[in-house]
Amino acid sequence: MSKCGRKKYMRTNVRQMTTETVESQQDRSVTHSVAEHSSAHMQTGQISVPTLAQVATIAETDDSAESEVIDSHKRREILSRRPSYRKILNELSSDVPGIPKIEEEKSEEEGTPPNIATMAVPTSIYQTSTGQYIAIAQGGAIQISNPGSDGVQGLQALTMTNSGAPPPGATIVQYAAQSADGTQQFFVPGSQVVVQAATGDMPTYQIRAPTTALPQGVVMAASPGSLHSPQQLAEEATRKRELRLMKNREAAKECRRRKKEYVKCLESRVAVLEVQNKKLIEELETLKDICSPKTD
DNA sequence: TCCGACAACCGTCAATTGCC
């Protein structure tokens, strides 16, 4: 039995159960539902964070008498998909100046945050026979990423100075694991090659005219231009699927990173509020001492 | 040393949202 088939079967049942659980819990305190939801995920090591809507509902329905009169709108709110962690955190940040905002991804025209200054949004991603990823971004930037490393540290980027807009459906990247002179070559549009001129900690790349025909072992990935046969269509479908999986893989990593940051910010906010609360209590006690006459 | 429990992380699927 395939892994995916089994997963899909189980996921369907679990998803139904999850919905039923949330709905049935409307009759009880929503506080319980969130707690149970979290503890259930603790068994699998996953973090569960209630949505803002859930948090609001918890506060509103803490009184068990009111929990029975949750209208359909609130139920829909609970069941609805949460906004992104970035939005939630930025909403919190607008209320509390101490909380840093998660940077929005900016286009190249708007400038990039310092920590991802060398990254560009890839538009075409290819995997070489050695497992490396090559991404051609808008503007002609070529990014070479090693497997096993994260998206930033393993990234090598260069920008083509003579890059123009490639013709639609004609982007071709050809990768040779090793050329005759021991360097890596990447063939790019415009009948040019990107040659690895130096290796090591700081590899450099040069754009040259190709000197030889395609070396042996070259891996070619071409966009659909004239696919006709069923085999070509199948290969194209496979390529699209792998591209989608790779993008979703990276998106999941980024989502988890944001989620961790979101949780960290919430925890730090709790710490700050606890300190403030303690100070206010102490201040209140002090004022009480001042205002109330001494009895002894 | 072995084993089980647990946490953390990952890849994947599917549902949802938001933008064009």
Next chain:
DNA sequence: GGCAATTGACGGTTGTCGGA
């Protein structure tokens, strides 16, 4: 409406830790 982004949920893998 289509598509990309986002994220919940799942199963799998790996590393750590305490007890036998």
